[in-house]
Amino acid sequence: MNNQELSDQINVSCQWVPQVKEEMGKVLVGQADLVDRLIVGLLCKGHILLEGVPGLAKTLAIKALSGCLRTDFSRLQFTPDLLPSDLLGTMIYNPREAEFTAKLGPIFSNIILADEINRAPAKVQSALLEAMQERQVTIGDTTYPLPDPFLVLATQNPIDQEGTYQLPEAQLDRFLLKVTVSYPSREEELTILDRMATSEPIYETKPVVEMDTLAQSIHLVNQIYIDPAVRKYIVELVHVTRYPAKVDASLKNLIRSGSSPRATINLALAARAKAFMDGRAFVTPQDIKLLAHDVLRHRILPSYEAEAEDVTTDSLIDRILSRVPVP
Template identity: 50%
Template sequence: MEALRGEVAKVVVGQDPVVSGLVIALLCRGHVLLEGVPGVAKTLLVRTLARALAIESTRVQFTPDLMPGDVTGSMVYDARTAEFSFRAGPVFTNLMLADEINRTPPKTQASLLEAMEERQVSVDGTPRPLPDPFLVAATQNPVEYEGTYPLPEAQLDRFLLKLTVPLPQRDEEIAVLQRHAGGFDPRDLDAAGIRPVAGTAELAAGRKAVAGLRVEPDVLAYIVDIVRATRTSPSLQLGVSPRGATALLATARAWAWLSGRDYMTPDDVKALAKPTLRHRVQLRPEAELEGVTADAVVDAVLAAVPVPR
């Protein structure tokens, strides 16, 4: 993990929590929703991570005129053979960057549902498996809503984590400018000296180790109590589903393993609660008008639910 952060830091200043979140998603076979204003290196971060892990990556710019077949692939007529053949879309990769996913209509957003959940694409009645590992890293702009199509709850729930990509601190922004003043080109990762520090074999071994991590019954009950508390929160009209509980178990378990332990603690659950649950709850309109945020509700739930000893 330290080697991976070191490689990413060659081109991206800061953003260690986002790197950790993407690695957790890879270990848990999940997907990530990245939210941040334009220009905070979301695309560069994903490209660099793919290079450092020696996995294939593609980028799709989601636009209002993008069609489902442009993502999944489609049947193409071959005049030489007088037959139709399947031409794979950009979803057939290890790490797919779905840039500004909320700028495309719901029918194109839905083209990713089967890929994200079943890890396959069905075209012309034939299911086609996707490569392993497979991760969708989708980005969206939190402040610009004109011409966008908000993701439905069913699709939001398929994202393992929602990570916020913050603006850099003053010192970090100075470091960014110093690199650019020195001739740094973010489009040329070869010149930056990014080298693979892990691969699919290491990811597979990591998944196996995470799956074998010890979890005590009291910690499982703690996760259930947190999830059930969101369903009765007066600020929420939609709480966390059972899928959210299994997601929190998976992410906390991966975080415990990355921290060098073979067991999980309530602190691991707390550390991953907000990125795992913030997009799975829906605020009541009156709470939104009062300025309540999903993160604040999750914090209140964590403060109210007794921690096992």
């Protein structure tokens, strides 16, 4: 398939993207960046972590997205007393047959809403890790494949809030994006007031995307062209997170650990998804810059010195982006 044919197919196939945005706009006010990132996750079959204080519509956004798709959806409320078997399933003894049979848990769905994921204990996080990376679950001696697609869309409150715990770095690295959800503007909050200050607010969306359409779109995303210069730009950005002193000596003592190669892969994949959403058959450096914060913010560990100076991970990424030449 040549570039023109691919471009024509993308222009036809991406028509569902504005339909999803319009449908989600019926229950969400503002949060355009959040909606964009959720659609990027769909197109990449990648897990997404949403972080923000309570009440910013994180859970509502995920439920609204799932309502736009004709697919299976499970909501899991993570609590300190949650057990791995509550998530994955367990073996149940059948006295009539004198044998154990597997009862599969709610994780066997296409889209999983892991609500307040950072309130669950370490055993549950470890059980979720295999599902997120391998797309499979082991119960007893048997391994069961998870549905395709399988996405974990998780929410968490900031870790300085009561009853929350830092997720392990290995698990954080499995998330394609970590999206920070911010407060609405005054105008948006007025709209929220007008729309939601009623005993019967609108929380439901209707299906507008078939799974076959989504599968075709994912196939096209994987064919989107990335120029060698843009590929080198992606690698350089991630490389600088590991050796920041090469571009800025002041960054040397502010980053304890840089991003893994998974960041390189995910940044390229997310940029392809963004290009598809815009109806393009190629990735631009602006796609990379637009998604760099969401891909890198949970993969960079600031040093104790950075924390003492109130230097945030986002500000470190800003400085890296300003130092690395754009092709």
